[in-house]
Amino acid sequence: MNTGILIAVLIYEIGIILGVGLWIARREAKHPKREGDFALAGRDLPVPVVAITLALTVLGTAHILGVFEMAWVFGAAAVWFSIAHVILLVLVCLSTGLWVRRLGLTTVPEILDMLYGRGTRLLVSCTMAGVIFGILTIETQGIGIIISSMTGWTIKNGAVVGGILGIFYVVLAGMKEIGWLNLVNAVVMYVGLILATIFLAFRLPGGNYSSVAEYYTSSGNDFMLSIYGTPEIFFAFAVGSVIAVVFSQSINQMLMQPCMSAASEKTIRKALWIAAPLNGMFGVFAVVIGLTAKTIPEFAALGPKVAATTMLINYLPTWLAAVLLASFLAAILSTFAMTSLAPATIVTIDIYKNLYRPNASEAELTKVMRILIVGLAIVAMSVAAFLPPILAAMNWLFSWLVPVFWVVVFGLYWKRSSAVAVTTLIAAWTANSLWSFTSLPTLLNMQDGLNPYVTLAVTLFVSILGNLLVKGKPGFFSSTEYQARLKDQSTTNASA
Amino acid sequence: MFWSIFFNSLILIFAIIIVGWGISRLFDNRSTTNKTTETE
Numbered sequence: 001m002n003t004g005i006l007i008a009v010l011i012y013e014i015g016i017i018l019g020v021g022l023w024i025a026r027r028e029a030k031h032p033k034r035e036g037d038f039a040l041a042g043r044d045l046p047v048p049v050v051a052i053t054l055a056l057t058v059l060g061t062a063h064i065l066g067v068f069e070m071a072w073v074f075g076a077a078a079v080w081f082s083i084a085h086v087i088l089l090v091l092v093c094l095s096t097g098l099w100v101r102r103l104g105l106t107t108v109p110e111i112l113d114m115l116y117g118r119g120t121r122l123l124v125s126c127t128m129a130g131v132i133f134g135i136l137t138i139e140t141q142g143i144g145i146i147i148s149s150m151t152g153w154t155i156k157n158g159a160v161v162g163g164i165l166g167i168f169y170v171v172l173a174g175m176k177e178i179g180w181l182n183l184v185n186a187v188v189m190y191v192g193l194i195l196a197t198i199f200l201a202f203r204l205p206g207g208n209y210s211s212v213a214e215y216y217t218s219s220g221n222d223f224m225l226s227i228y229g230t231p232e233i234f235f236a237f238a239v240g241s242v243i244a245v246v247f248s249q250s251i252n253q254m255l256m257q258p259c260m261s262a263a264s265e266k267t268i269r270k271a272l273w274i275a276a277p278l279n280g281m282f283g284v285f286a287v288v289i290g291l292t293a294k295t296i297p298e299f300a301a302l303g304p305k306v307a308a309t310t311m312l313i314n315y316l317p318t319w320l321a322a323v324l325l326a327s328f329l330a331a332i333l334s335t336f337a338m339t340s341l342a343p344a345t346i347v348t349i350d351i352y353k354n355l356y357r358p359n360a361s362e363a364e365l366t367k368v369m370r371i372l373i374v375g376l377a378i379v380a381m382s383v384a385a386f387l388p389p390i391l392a393a394m395n396w397l398f399s400w401l402v403p404v405f406w407v408v409v410f411g412l413y414w415k416r417s418s419a420v421a422v423t424t425l426i427a428a429w430t431a432n433s434l435w436s437f438t439s440l441p442t443l444l445n446m447q448d449g450l451n452p453y454v455t456l457a458v459t460l461f462v463s464i465l466g467n468l469l470v471k472g473k474p475g476f477f478s479s480t481e482y483q484a485r486l487k488d489q490s491t492t493n494a495s496a
Numbered sequence: 497m498f499w500s501i502f503f504n505s506l507i508l509i510f511a512i513i514i515v516g517w518g519i520s521r522l523f524d525n526r527s528t529t530n531k532t533t534e535t536e
Contacts, residue, residue: 076501079501079505082505083505083508083509083512086509086512086513087512087516090512090513090516090517091516094516094517094519094520095520197498201498208498209497209498210497212497213497225497225500225501226504227501227504227505227508272513272516272517273513276509276512276513277506277509277510277513280505280509281502281505281506281509283505284501284502284505284506287501288497288498288501291497
């Protein structure tokens, strides 16, 4: 246990979260309340804040602890986990994110209401809130692991301390607080990463990374130094990551909410140029750290899960190790904050307001969201103690959103039939659960963990066949309802 | 080793963004949605 590092990290986190949170909350208190102030930052976030929030929302436990581990097995090709997120951000900033901003939505299920009616909206609301809550429990576990590596505490205690920090990351001022905190943390993270890479090189023989390259070349594993790996690794891991990440995340409320909060569509388009490199290049540093840890016998002996973090704590000066761990923790906390805000927004808008309180005021909705954020975070802290295996859990969870993406795309561009939409969703969700919880993969002589492919195949089969056979309304973008909606939006914007 | 992974990834990332941007522009030009409909 290194008390100096622990104290420095906690002081940084508490200071920055309370400082930024209270500053924004005080500033906001002076302005009159606008619709969507808490959940959507009044829809006026600028380019840097939208960009960094998009980049950090999908940069959590899997990016940090996962890539260290993946580099151990796949070498530099592990960077494809980050590249998959670059493709995801391209899709979000140039299509899905623009659609939700243009239509003036607050939650993703609202688009399902527009396309297929209230029933589909409620079905997707419950599922999407549940899926994001599942991701929240995994992020809570990740925070527990990082704090446990710094303190020697149990992962459970680490998750409780981290969870409390995570609640304060969002509960004081909502989306605006997350955005501005992310901006500060991203700067600290990149300064920390660059300095860590330089200091790490100084500790290696020759003062650079040539000894790492030599280790892999001399053992006949040159492929581990190439980001394209071997053809097998490329097709199984790289292409697999792209499919799993892109189709499951591109319509997720977590990523759509920063887009809905952007000042304009142009803001989202511009944000891509910052968000994608910021997220993608993180993978480069994580891969280099992971590859280096494997070449040093004292850390290699610890195994892929803890080798890299232990190396950073032992090799870097105390102050730099503290900066780096604080920024890793901040990156996971930002994902924690978005994964608690997103389901809280869905439950408040799609269920509480939609079904029970259509005339609820902004103050009442904010209060409900705050209560839900705290409640969800507390439940996540208790669930995290059971430590579900991270990769298997992610695979199953993300696959629930694959059919939602296709149902939205087909509804916008091709045909709208609620019967086909509901059948597609239920068929894909059933296939996903059968794949995880029965011996179906063994019976078919296939691997576990192929959930994204299975749900993608079932989704495309059922929805394409269904839309070919069943009559429905034309795609939303070519309908008169769309034109009317745009007219409404521009009137609202002009009067705002 | 570091620089080769760094530059290869950087080039790949910007290539993906530029291709994505190009496809989106192409799509925009063909689509009925024009710039006046953007929520500014």
